[in-house]
Amino acid sequence: MEWMDGVGDGLMENKILCPKCLSKLGAFNWTGAQCSCGKWITPSFQIHRNKVDETRRR
Secondary structure, three states: OOOOOOOOOOOOEEEEEOOOOOOEEEEEEOOOEEOOOOOEEOOEEEEOHHHOOOOOOO
16 A cells, blocks of 8 residues: 555555545545445545546446
8 A cells, every 4th residue: 555645654544545646536444434324434445436547447
């Protein structure tokens, strides 16, 4: 997870950036985050769907 800035630095939360262009793809939080259903998810990794390309298997 070298490309996830802050993970190896001991940060509890930070942005997830594209390793090529440094555009924000999402965020992580080791202490967790609340899901839209109301449940607390630990750890939390959120990726913005509109920031990544979807591929389909054949």
